[in-house]
Amino acid sequence: MEGVFLDLATVDHGDLDLSPLREALPRWRMYARPEGGLVEAIGDAAVVVTNKQRLDAGVLRSASRLRLICLAATGTDNVDLATAAEQGIAVSNIRDYCTASVVEQVFALLLALSRRLPEHTAAVRRGDWARAGQFSLLDYPFAELHGRCLGIVGHGTLGGAVGAAARAFGMEVLVARRPGGRDDRPERLPLEALLQRCDVLSLHCPLTPATRGLIGERELARMKPGAILINTARGALVDGAALLCWLRDGRLGGAGIDVLPEEPPPASDPLASARLDNLLVTPHVAWASSQARQRAVDAVAANIRAWRDGRARNRVEG
Numbered sequence: 001m002e003g004v005f006l007d008l009a010t011v012d013h014g015d016l017d018l019s020p021l022r023e024a025l026p027r028w029r030m031y032a033r034p035e036g037g038l039v040e041a042i043g044d045a046a047v048v049v050t051n052k053q054r055l056d057a058g059v060l061r062s063a064s065r066l067r068l069i070c071l072a073a074t075g076t077d078n079v080d081l082a083t084a085a086e087q088g089i090a091v092s093n094i095r096d097y098c099t100a101s102v103v104e105q106v107f108a109l110l111l112a113l114s115r116r117l118p119e120h121t122a123a124v125r126r127g128d129w130a131r132a133g134q135f136s137l138l139d140y141p142f143a144e145l146h147g148r149c150l151g152i153v154g155h156g157t158l159g160g161a162v163g164a165a166a167r168a169f170g171m172e173v174l175v176a177r178r179p180g181g182r183d184d185r186p187e188r189l190p191l192e193a194l195l196q197r198c199d200v201l202s203l204h205c206p207l208t209p210a211t212r213g214l215i216g217e218r219e220l221a222r223m224k225p226g227a228i229l230i231n232t233a234r235g236a237l238v239d240g241a242a243l244l245c246w247l248r249d250g251r252l253g254g255a256g257i258d259v260l261p262e263e264p265p266p267a268s269d270p271l272a273s274a275r276l277d278n279l280l281v282t283p284h285v286a287w288a289s290s291q292a293r294q295r296a297v298d299a300v301a302a303n304i305r306a307w308r309d310g311r312a313r314n315r316v317e318g
Helices: 019-024 038-042 057-062 081-086 099-114 117-126 157-168 191-197 217-222 240-248 290-308
Strands: 002-005 027-030 047-050 068-071 090-092 149-153 172-175 200-203 228-231 254-257 279-281
Touching: 002 019, 019 290, 038 057, 047 290, 057 081, 068 290, 081 090, 090 290, 099 117, 099 157, 099 200, 099 228, 099 254, 099 279, 099 290, 149 157, 149 191, 157 172, 157 200, 172 191, 191 217, 217 240, 240 254
Parallel strands: 002 027, 002 047, 047 068, 068 090, 149 172, 149 200, 200 228, 228 254, 254 279
Antiparallel strands: none
């Protein structure tokens, strides 16, 4: 029985222990990225591990011996689940492996923006502090997180953990109703109301037809002057061009963006090419601490072992 890891380089940078995978199956072919076509790369493998490679109906119908797809991620949108079910191919994903990493990234971005670290650092490098004539340079005033309001869109495992961390900072936490669906829980607010109240908005919802473009010109106009937007979820949740205009005009306090609609981004992406002190863009690394990536490998191996034992673990249905 053979396994194929189609895009190992998206998870491992040579710093992980891959022995759990090798112990789960006797034979492996591991590609940093697929060599040639996906059908050729999969070959006669019974198990395929993929992070971002798209396995469409044509690929799945050509993989005659494939019996298990293990996603090295939580999202399942890159696999045609209906065709997998039709072909008798089980699909599993991994869950809750990167919560601590994402929470830390959210607050790294938020603290850097709220305390204006890019501007303070640049001021020191320019010599502004040396010329200040006093011990402290107060050219970039900032407020504490304590007592401010965090709004969360998407209150699953990640959103809930971000809310818990925010409360530890002394922040008030508000949660939006589920976008695009019936959600009449009284403790949750319509997005429009939440935008008007929060000082920080953090996105943790999946990308669906109902959430694509969730934060655009109309929503940005409802946010408080000086508010901060954090997006570690999916790039297409936010209208990047509209956001850039609001940041340049100073109508928002800042934005911390870890995800973009196309990755890697083209030169035309408005946020990737911008140079603003109140915009921080990181290359989709919120999830990617070394510990989280090792947990991902371990979880994939556990899914394979469960499948070999006839058990369904983290099974995804079409």
